[in-house]
Amino acid sequence: MDLENQARIQALVEEHGPENVIVVLGGAEAEASGLAAETVTVGDPTFAGPLAGVELGLGVYHILELKDIVDEDVWEEQISMMEMVLEVDEIKDEVKMFRDQGSKYNK
Amino acid sequence: MDFTGKKIAILGDRDGIPGGAIEECIKTAGADVVFSTTECFV
Numbered sequence: 056m057d058l059e060n061q062a063r064i065q066a067l068v069e070e071h072g073p074e075n076v077i078v079v080l081g082g083a084e085a086e087a088s089g090l091a092a093e094t095v096t097v098g099d100p101t102f103a104g105p106l107a108g109v110e111l112g113l114g115v116y117h118i119l120e121l122k123d124i125v126d127e128d129v130w131e132e133q134i135s136m137m138e139m140v141l142e143v144d145e146i147k148d149e150v151k152m153f154r155d156q157g158s159k160y161n162k
Numbered sequence: 163m164d165f166t167g168k169k170i171a172i173l174g175d176r177d178g179i180p181g182g183a184i185e186e187c188i189k190t191a192g193a194d195v196v197f198s199t200t201e202c203f204v
Contacts, residue, residue, distance in 0.1 A: 056173070057201050064171050067196055071169045078171045079188060081200075083178030091173055114163070118184045124165060126190035133183035141178065161163060 056094045061104035064095060068111055074160045077114040079121070083141060085149040088117055092150045096157025114161025117150040119143050166192040174200040 068076050078095045082088035090100060095113045099106040119138065122130060154162050170193045174181030181198040188195055 057199075060173060060199060060201060063197055063199075067169065067171055071196070076169045076171060076196075077165065077193070078173060079184055081172070081174035081179030081181065081184050083175050087175070114168075116163075118179055118187060121165075121187070121191065124163075124191040125187040129186055129190050133186050134179060137179050137183075161168065 056091050056099065056104065056106075058104040061094065061099060061106040064111070064113075065105055065109070068113070073111055073113055077116065077161050080115065080117045080150065082117065082146065083137075085142060085145040088146050089149040089153055091115075092117075092153035093157065096153055110157070112157060112159030114158050115150065115154050117146050120147050120150065168193045169196045170194065171196060172198040174198065176200055 080088050080091050092115045093100050095115050098109050170188050172181045172184045174184050181200040185195050185198045
């Protein structure tokens with residue numbers, strides 16, 4: 056994950072508390088989405104950014120996992136087209152795996 | 163999972179689902195978007 060975004064998320068956690076912050080991803084691929092999920096739960100796996108070795112334990116979801124809680128019309132307008140072309144199950148499984156393993160809050 | 167009142171950080175993807183689209187969705191779930199970006203994941 057972008058180093059600047061890692062710093063931004065760390066600052067948000069300091070401001071609001073880890074129990075109140077949830078990260079929502081829009082990654083096109085399972086692997087990249089998983090890496091981002093890993094970064095905000097158990098720390099930056101590349102050890103390059105400010106979250107290296109920092110276990111934030113945040114709740115993390117891919118937007119494709121959240122269809123049930125989003126207004127149907129808005130979903131149709133904003134997400135449905137990409138939903139047709141992305142590997143939805145693969146992405147959802149990957150992010151859920153990291154959430155199950157590393158999230159301490161909002162899982 | 164109830165998102166009501168939670169502070170949401172959005173990491174959208176230029177080649178996937180961009181931050182703005184996620185933001186529109188999350189707002190309908192009663193959550194508070196505090197950060198939204200669209201990065202190139204690769």
